[in-house]
Amino acid sequence: MPEQLLSGWGRAVWSRATVSRPTSPEMVTSDVRAARAPTIARGLGRSYGDQAACAGGHVLDMTALTDVARPDQRGRITTGAGVSIEALLRRIVPAGWFVPVTPGTRQVTVGGAVAADIHGKNHHVDGTFCSHLDDLTLVLGDGAVVRCSPTADPELFWATAGGLGLTGVIVEATLRLVPIETSRLLVDTLRLDDLDELLAAMIEVDRTAPYSVAWVDLMARRVGRSILTTARFARRHELAGSDARVPLQYEPGPALPTPRRLPDGLLTSATVRAFNEAWFRISPRRREGEVQSIGRYFHPLDGVRDWNRVYGSGGLVQWQMVVPDGAEAVLSRCVEALTASATPCFLAVLKRFGPANPGPLSFPLEGWTLAVDMPARHPGLAAELDELDRLVADCGGRVYLAKDARLDPALVPVMYPRLPEWQAVRRRVDPHQRFASDLSRRLHL
Numbered sequence: 001m002p003e004q005l006l007s008g009w010g011r012a013v014w015s016r017a018t019v020s021r022p023t024s025p026e027m028v029t030s031d032v033r034a035a036r037a038p039t040i041a042r043g044l045g046r047s048y049g050d051q052a053a054c055a056g057g058h059v060l061d062m063t064a065l066t067d068v069a070r071p072d073q074r075g076r077i078t079t080g081a082g083v084s085i086e087a088l089l090r091r092i093v094p095a096g097w098f099v100p101v102t103p104g105t106r107q108v109t110v111g112g113a114v115a116a117d118i119h120g121k122n123h124h125v126d127g128t129f130c131s132h133l134d135d136l137t138l139v140l141g142d143g144a145v146v147r148c149s150p151t152a153d154p155e156l157f158w159a160t161a162g163g164l165g166l167t168g169v170i171v172e173a174t175l176r177l178v179p180i181e182t183s184r185l186l187v188d189t190l191r192l193d194d195l196d197e198l199l200a201a202m203i204e205v206d207r208t209a210p211y212s213v214a215w216v217d218l219m220a221r222r223v224g225r226s227i228l229t230t231a232r233f234a235r236r237h238e239l240a241g242s243d244a245r246v247p248l249q250y251e252p253g254p255a256l257p258t259p260r261r262l263p264d265g266l267l268t269s270a271t272v273r274a275f276n277e278a279w280f281r282i283s284p285r286r287r288e289g290e291v292q293s294i295g296r297y298f299h300p301l302d303g304v305r306d307w308n309r310v311y312g313s314g315g316l317v318q319w320q321m322v323v324p325d326g327a328e329a330v331l332s333r334c335v336e337a338l339t340a341s342a343t344p345c346f347l348a349v350l351k352r353f354g355p356a357n358p359g360p361l362s363f364p365l366e367g368w369t370l371a372v373d374m375p376a377r378h379p380g381l382a383a384e385l386d387e388l389d390r391l392v393a394d395c396g397g398r399v400y401l402a403k404d405a406r407l408d409p410a411l412v413p414v415m416y417p418r419l420p421e422w423q424a425v426r427r428r429v430d431p432h433q434r435f436a437s438d439l440s441r442r443l444h445l
Contacts, residue, residue: 006059009308010048012315012376013405015055015438023064025137025145025171031060032169033143038436041169043109044084047116048318049405050438051164057436062111065171071097075177076134081111081170086252086302089294093250097177098233098294100132104349106252106299111170116402117162117362119369121211121231121298124352128364130161131357132176138168141434145171154358159425162362164401166435166445167426182239182247185211185231185297189287191280195224195335199328199368202352205230211297216348217280218338218372219273226350227283231297243291252295255305264312267375272344279346314377317405319385322353323397324367330395331368334388338372341384347373360418363400371403382406401439409443419445 001018018037022028032039035058042052042059053059065080068091075097079088086106088099103118112118114136118129126132135149136157146168148157160167188209192198198214205212209230216226236247301307308316323330338345349371353364374381389399389411398415399407413419423445426433439445 006053008047008049010315013050015053017054017057017059019059021061028139029143040437041165043112044107048403053438078174079110083110093183094248098180100178101129115165121213124354125210134174137172140168141430155425158359159422161359180233181236182234184234185292186234187231187290187292190228191285192226198226214350217276218345218348219276258306267344269342272346317376318373318403320371320400320403321392322365322369327395343374360422412443
């Protein structure tokens, strides 16, 4: 098997491993049994850090497991773990269905969505991806194939939800889709001048908007100025013109290319501050009912291919945390600290979370989640994030392990107090720890 140098989407940490590309569940079983080194599964490589890498070990490229059944009348669909959200949308949207949860990119596999227990702009209403699964099929460390669900071996099911691929190789999942009349969304936009206004507005829209997200300008003098967008799928009678003629059309279109050679240092405080100022000014103070496509509202960054390369050779870090309701003061301190640091940041996103699911390593808690992209080599960034991690941990919050590349391992059991439960399940199904990743070794999972 060939060796490859692998990185996550952040391109800040790299390691080398042997890579195989099984084309069937049977080949996954064969590869797991034949492996003589720690093994981890990998999808499209959209985890930011070292979650899907295994230095000196074996990586299973799962992107060839792309079988997809047709949705049944209730919207249940079974897919291979290598099916991407994009491929799934191309199949189901014209038939009047949508995925119950989508992250900010459609370039994520179903297996990756389970391993990270992804969330979207609707967690306050619909929870995480794994909350909408009927069952999973896994290949365990000894090559055994098992099926688990919230009712059949729920401990294994929920340990796998957000379990970062460390309980077994996910080869198949059965998902409950949601019906839609059209592929268009009606989007409301509200421009806000500070963080207090934003938090109040987001609590208010929790009651009515199935989807909501806010962009926060961390380069502005006024802390927390932001743009809040909320959305719902349009009904057929609410569309006009070409939208009404093809109400279930799904064509995300080609992505614009990123130049192959980009100099380091493009993202400076000055350039990002100017971009953010322009973005804020061109957004309407208030706009209601704008018709947008699925791609424009849910996956805007997919419109630029390899946009992560804009951060230069040092790559980027995405820091995503959640703090519980009642810890708004900690959220404010984090936003204030990031704003004061002048770290170049044009991607800072705030969302609301609803109740947590039973997964011991699932990230969401009921409260507020902030995700921030920053140049990995920015001076002082590591120390700054270490301090913010401690603030988050002290109030009962946590950092998203599926995005992490630098967390202090001592904070993991503080942020994830049910870690021992997850470790007990892992010992049961993988007693010899056949499955490991750079992340699991770095964080002593």
